Amino acid sequence: MRYLMPLMLALLLALSSCGRSPEPREADLIFVSIEHKFLDPQRMTWLHDIRIGECLFEPLLRFRLTDMTVEGATAERWEVSKDGLTYTFHLRPAAQWSNGDPVTAQDFAFAWRRALLQEFACDYSQFFFRIKGARDFFDWRTEQLARFNQSGADKPGAAKLWEQTQKKFKETVGIATPDDLTLVVTLEKPCPYFIELCAFTTFVPNHRASLEKEIKLNDSTGLLEMDDTYWTDPKRLIGNGPYVLVRRNFKIDLLLHQNPCYWNKAGMGNTSILEKVSEDPQSAMMIYNNGEADWLPDMPTASALAADLVAQKRSDVHLVPSVATYFYNFNCSQTLPDGRKNPLSDPRVRRALSMGIDRDTIVRQVTRLNQPTAVTFTPPGTLPGYQSPVEAGTHYDIEAAKKLLAEAGYPGGKGLTGISILFNTGQGHETVAQFIKRTWEEKLGVVVTLEPMEQNNFADRLKKHEFTISRASWFADYRDPTTFLDKFQTGNGNNDPGYQNLGYDERLQQAESETDPARRMAILRDAESLLMSEQPIAPIYHYVNLHVFNADKVKNMNLNAWNFRRLELVKVEK
Amino acid sequence: MPRFILWRLLQLPLIVAVVFLVTFTLVWWLPGNPLLRPDNRPSPEIERALLAQYHLDNPVTFMGEYLRDALHGDFGPSLQFRDQRVSDILRAGLPVSAAIGAAALALAVVLGVAAGMLGAVRPGTFADWMSQSVVLIGVSLPAFITGSVLLVIFGGLLKWFPVSGWKWNDPGYLVLPALTIALGPAAYIARLVRLGLADILNDDFIRTARAKGLPPRKVLFKHALKVAFLPVLSFLGPAAAVTMTGSFVVERVFSLPGIGTHFVTAVLNKDQFLILGIVTIFSTMLIGFNLIVDVLYAAVDPRIELT
Numbered sequence: 001m002r003y004l005m006p007l008m009l010a011l012l013l014a015l016s017s018c019g020r021s022p023e024p025r026e027a028d029l030i031f032v033s034i035e036h037k038f039l040d041p042q043r044m045t046w047l048h049d050i051r052i053g054e055c056l057f058e059p060l061l062r063f064r065l066t067d068m069t070v071e072g073a074t075a076e077r078w079e080v081s082k083d084g085l086t087y088t089f090h091l092r093p094a095a096q097w098s099n100g101d102p103v104t105a106q107d108f109a110f111a112w113r114r115a116l117l118q119e120f121a122c123d124y125s126q127f128f129f130r131i132k133g134a135r136d137f138f139d140w141r142t143e144q145l146a147r148f149n150q151s152g153a154d155k156p157g158a159a160k161l162w163e164q165t166q167k168k169f170k171e172t173v174g175i176a177t178p179d180d181l182t183l184v185v186t187l188e189k190p191c192p193y194f195i196e197l198c199a200f201t202t203f204v205p206n207h208r209a210s211l212e213k214e215i216k217l218n219d220s221t222g223l224l225e226m227d228d229t230y231w232t233d234p235k236r237l238i239g240n241g242p243y244v245l246v247r248r249n250f251k252i253d254l255l256l257h258q259n260p261c262y263w264n265k266a267g268m269g270n271t272s273i274l275e276k277v278s279e280d281p282q283s284a285m286m287i288y289n290n291g292e293a294d295w296l297p298d299m300p301t302a303s304a305l306a307a308d309l310v311a312q313k314r315s316d317v318h319l320v321p322s323v324a325t326y327f328y329n330f331n332c333s334q335t336l337p338d339g340r341k342n343p344l345s346d347p348r349v350r351r352a353l354s355m356g357i358d359r360d361t362i363v364r365q366v367t368r369l370n371q372p373t374a375v376t377f378t379p380p381g382t383l384p385g386y387q388s389p390v391e392a393g394t395h396y397d398i399e400a401a402k403k404l405l406a407e408a409g410y411p412g413g414k415g416l417t418g419i420s421i422l423f424n425t426g427q428g429h430e431t432v433a434q435f436i437k438r439t440w441e442e443k444l445g446v447v448v449t450l451e452p453m454e455q456n457n458f459a460d461r462l463k464k465h466e467f468t469i470s471r472a473s474w475f476a477d478y479r480d481p482t483t484f485l486d487k488f489q490t491g492n493g494n495n496d497p498g499y500q501n502l503g504y505d506e507r508l509q510q511a512e513s514e515t516d517p518a519r520r521m522a523i524l525r526d527a528e529s530l531l532m533s534e535q536p537i538a539p540i541y542h543y544v545n546l547h548v549f550n551a552d553k554v555k556n557m558n559l560n561a562w563n564f565r566r567l568e569l570v571k572v573e574k
Numbered sequence: 575m576p577r578f579i580l581w582r583l584l585q586l587p588l589i590v591a592v593v594f595l596v597t598f599t600l601v602w603w604l605p606g607n608p609l610l611r612p613d614n615r616p617s618p619e620i621e622r623a624l625l626a627q628y629h630l631d632n633p634v635t636f637m638g639e640y641l642r643d644a645l646h647g648d649f650g651p652s653l654q655f656r657d658q659r660v661s662d663i664l665r666a667g668l669p670v671s672a673a674i675g676a677a678a679l680a681l682a683v684v685l686g687v688a689a690g691m692l693g694a695v696r697p698g699t700f701a702d703w704m705s706q707s708v709v710l711i712g713v714s715l716p717a718f719i720t721g722s723v724l725l726v727i728f729g730g731l732l733k734w735f736p737v738s739g740w741k742w743n744d745p746g747y748l749v750l751p752a753l754t755i756a757l758g759p760a761a762y763i764a765r766l767v768r769l770g771l772a773d774i775l776n777d778d779f780i781r782t783a784r785a786k787g788l789p790p791r792k793v794l795f796k797h798a799l800k801v802a803f804l805p806v807l808s809f810l811g812p813a814a815a816v817t818m819t820g821s822f823v824v825e826r827v828f829s830l831p832g833i834g835t836h837f838v839t840a841v842l843n844k845d846q847f848l849i850l851g852i853v854t855i856f857s858t859m860l861i862g863f864n865l866i867v868d869v870l871y872a873a874v875d876p877r878i879e880l881t
Contacts, residue, residue, distance in 0.1 A: 023736075038657055045614065118623035123616050142619045221626065228657040250658060250666050251831035252740055278738050278829035282722070286730050286737045287829075424612055456606025456844045463607075463615060473613050493617050 023292070027255065028270035029554075029572050031295040032284040035251050035277050039231040041204045042115045045123045048298055050201045051565050055256055055273065056239035057204035060089050060108070060183070061195065065558035065566055068384075068479075070195050074103055074205070074240065075183070084190035084515060085132075089198075091181040096261035097207050098244045105177035107205035107240075113169050114211075115202060118142055119223040124202040124477070130191045132174030141165055148222040158222045190515050193480040200478065207238040242268055242568035251277050269556055269571035281305050288548055294572050295557070296548035302428035306546050307368035316550045320559045323382045323476040324543040325374050325484070328357075328421070328436075328469050329462075329497045332536050336418065337466045343416050344468060347534045348408040353469075354394040354538035355401035356444045357436055363541050366435050367428060374539035376532055377474070378484045382561050386481045386521050392532035393539065398443045405444060413445025420449040423471040424458040432540070433471065462496045472496060472537070479562065481524045482508070488531060499536035575872065582865050586858065593857040594850065601849050602633050608653040608844040628653065630846070640850065649851030654843045660851035667820065667833035668855065670740055674832065675818030677748050678755035679810070682817075685760040687799075687806070690767025694775065694802075695794065705764065712761030721754040721827040738829035751828045755821055759813050763806050770802030804875055811867030815860040 033048045041053045060075040072078070075089040095103040112131075115122040116138050129135040148161055169175075174186030187194060197203060215226045230236055234245040242264070243256035258271040276293060278284045281303055287293045299306055309317045330350045336342045343349050359373035372379070375393025378386065402412070410416040421437060423429040430452060437448040448469075453461065461467055476483040486492060489508055490500045507527035514520040531537075545563060556569045609616070609624045616624065625631040628651070629639045643650055649660035689705035696702055728750055729737035735746050774780060775798055783793045820834025833852065840848035 035655060036657075037655060040657065043656075045611075118619055119627065121616065121620050121624045121627060123614070123620065125620065126617065138619070223623075223626070225627075228651060229659060229662070230657075232657045249831070250655075250663065251835075276739065276829075277831075279835065280826045280829060283725070283738045283827060283829045286725065290730065290733070290737055292737075454606065454842055455612060456608055456610065456842075458606075459610035459612045459615065460605065460607050462612060463610060475613070493615055 027272035027274035029272070029295070029567065029570050030274045030276065030293045031297055032276045032278050032287050032293045033298050034279055036254070038228075039237070039245075039248075040228065041201050042111060042120060042122045042124075042206075044201055047563060051297070051567065052254065052256075052275070053201040053204070054241065054565055055243040055567055056237065056241045056245060057201065058095075058241045059199050059201070059204045060091075061199045062566070063196075063199055063562075063564045065560060065564060065569075068560065068562075068564075070199055073199070075198075078195075080195075084192075085187050087185045087187070087194065087198075089183040089185070091183065092263055093181060094263040095240060096263065097238050097240050098259045098261055099207070099238050100261050101207065101209065101238075102180070103205060103240045104180040104208075105183040106180070107208045108183050108203075109175050109177050110208040110211070111204065111206040112175060113173075114206060116141075116169075116173070117165075117224060118145065119225065122202065124200075127197055127200065127202055127477075130187050130189075130194055130197070132186045132188045133172035134174070135188075137169055137173050140168060145222055158217055158219045161222045162217055162224070189512055192517055192520070193478050193482075196479050205240060207240075210236070210238050243273060253277055268568045270568070273567060285309075285548070294549060294554050295570075297545075299546040299548060300427065301369055301371075301544060301546050302367070302426075309546070309548070310369055314548075316548055318547045318549070318551075318559060319369065320545045320547065321372060321379070321382070321561050322543040322545045322563065323379050323561050324473060325377055325379060326371075326432075326471075326473045326540045326543060327374065327377065328354075328538045328540065329467070329472050330536055330538065331465060331468050331470075332497045332499045333465060336468065337464075340418060342468070343408075343410070343419075346408050348404045349410065349416065350535040350538070351394055351533075352401040352404035352408070352444070353440065353446070354535050355397045355404070356440050356446075357538055357540060358396045358439055359540055360396065362432060362435060366431050367541070369544055369546075371541040371544050374542050376528060377537065377539055378481050378528060379476075379542040379561075382476075383481050384479055385517060387525060389525050389529040389532060392529040394532075394535065401444055405446075410446075413440075413447070416446050419446060419468050420451050421469045421471065422451040422453060422458065422461060422467040424455045425452045429471050465496065465498050470496065473543070475543075476562070481521070481528065482511070485524060485527055485531070488536060497536040499531075499534070501530065501534065504530050575869070579865065579869065582861075582868075586861050589861055590854060590857050594854055597850060597853045598637065601844070601846050602636075604841075604844050606844050608846065628847075636846075640847070644851075644854070649854070650847035652840075652848045653845040654839065654848065660847045663836060663848065664833065664851055664855055667831055667836060670830060671820030671825075671832035671834060672818045674748060674751050674755065674824075674830070675814070675816075675820070677752035678817045679759065679814055681752055681756035682759035682763055682813070683806070683810070685756060686763025687767050687803075689760070689764035690802075691771060691794070691799070693764070693768040694771035697772070709761040709764045712757040712764075715757070717754050717758070717821060717823045718827060720757055721750070721824055724750045724754055725827060740831050751824050751830060754824050754827070755817055759809075759817065762809065762813075766805045766809065767799075767802055770805055771798055774798045774802050800874065804871065807867060807871055807874065811864045812860065814863045814867075815856070819856050819859060 036049050037046050038044050038049050041057045044050050044053045058073050060073060061070045062073040064071045074091055074095045076092040078087060078089045080087055091103060091105060097103060112128060114120050115125050116128055116134055118141060144161055148157060176184040178184060214230050215224050218225050232248050234247055237245050242259055242262050244259045246257045247255040254275040256273040258265060258268060276287060281299055282305060284296055288296050310319060330344045331342060332345055333342055334345050363371045363373055375390050375395060376388040378388045380388040380390060405413060421433045423433050433450050437450060440446045440448050462470055474484060474487060485508060487494050488499045490505050504527055507523055511520050511523040514523060547559060549557060553573050555571045609621060629636040640650060647661060652658050652660055652663055689709055692705045693702045725737060728734045735750050740747050780793060780798055783797050820832035822834045822838040825832045825835045836848055837852050840852060
């Protein structure tokens, strides 16, 4: 028996030496990600989709990642009028589509108009509402389509409506193309972060000539229709980014090669990218450990694997703060869906419950990733020029929480009934909810039930405000506090707590018309202070992103809190 | 026999249509909205546009459009992967799942029959004990454990097989997933064969065969195993449908582009188009495999009459 173990080990070692020889590298940069939802740049909302969108399409401007300033991309320069309302972009004459056609201002106008048409269901269409007349155009089109569908459709009607739509867009929306290389955008009000929006994937151009052939008018609905698979077909997709799509094997991989017509080929650090698809983090890790991938950008931070990787203190594991917040919604309406009075309509109850959340223990022992604990909705120090009002937030303080509960009429938690935590299953939400439930029950005497729910049903319940407390998260889209604060305006579709405060709405409106950047930030800070004093939400922690790569080998990764990528700059040393 | 096959083939569209209708009804009233995300929802106008685009605003329109397209072989778009057609997903995933499933089934039959025979012929010996232990492991261990262990040892440590993905021109991608899937059915087949053989080996016709002086190997393989295999054959019909339509766990562990993952996630995501497409294909396969098994059953055992 004593010889068995050494013998077996020797056998294993001998066998391991005759394993498969490593497969030849198919690309300069290889990474593992999950399957894509969309490759249509105007419909992308998921981070892993946007990452590929940035490779295939180039917007007017891009972030210089070392200092996070905006620099020219397809536009070589731009001017802003003194009143901050008119932006004139001058396109590079050298900018070309992957088929050799020049990129024109009309290609941008076409793509932006497409994003403003409901039928193309662009989740981020509201980003264009900063442009003069865009919101009116969007609403007008919605109304016209509804009227068209009610009035009984006929063929000339649909064509006429589309003709009117084009005319309306041209006449009312502040997008003009005086020549092929000039794009003039007029805003509704000054928008200090508009220039950064122009670097966002939704704002990239479309190859107008090829897309126009794909888009058909539905005579019976008046809607424009396009086969979504257009975008995933490497033979048909025409982009203006650093790469072209060479291959897409659904659920297997996606191969990108350098765009032969890209204007800045000399500035690229690699000429090809292979994205392998794996839905299982353990398998992704094994691919990486076997040397078959250089980078794992999408390791789920809620997994035990992530916590274990961090605990191992590996030099190739990189934790990066993210501009995103994990929090709990408190239903703020006066009555609950079943007609009972809602105890959470009292801000004192909400504050007390928020004070009863031991955030430090959650990030140390439950999530085990030591995320920055959150007392404000906006992650402090991440939004340029903005100071999050941390003094207005709540900290773990059981005695103060008990006092507030007693003041609100619930001494020792007595009478505070019907409280439940609604959460979607998976991604570690259950363990966080269990921990908070136990703390509230043991320390505050508040009895809480847990309501786990699958994702779609959970989203539906949130939309209908059918909950008392629900878990939530919010990821910033652009570098301005309004990316967070707009969410809690009265009537906002994502205002899940149903929070209504005229003072808060007024402050946000005031900030919209304020032209002095410092004063504007002060107003927004004031708004968030008010929000935090009323606690329609209990912030818990700010997210982190976990990347796995060997920094000695993979250069120019430029990790940042915004997850802005410039994959064309990444260089992998062989 | 031809009348039986024809009759069963005529029944097939009717059964598939009933399964389709029941699935459609259940899926339509499944709670939740597939177009919503928990953390960032589209505006009401965009949501309405999406509902209209996919005909999800009216069950009658949805059904009409769906059936019209399905008859032309198009099962609509996937709501989860919106730039993919369900037909394309099935076309890409089914052959992979079928290849792995077929290999797994063949492996399960070989391993199961061998283990079962060993146990039946030499009961109480070390070989019997070993085969029973393997059977027990096969039955008890879930696929994610066996899959992960096989992956770590033979993929990660020994590097004999690739750790993830799929290539048609490399059979190495097939081995570990097929083995993982095969262990469960192999254990079941081993039990069926062992029990069946143990009974049959004491039957009169076997004694007669032995008394006639037939060699033991011929008695076992030609006479006993043929009869003992009948319960295995009836198990193989549904087993073939199950193994060849993919496994959620095995596909995730080995990052395989099969159809099993879609079957589970489509329900979780309320991806109506994908659910209906998969159920239609799966039910057709299940009926088809059962028909093949019935025909084989009659071919193996002449006492059975197909009517």
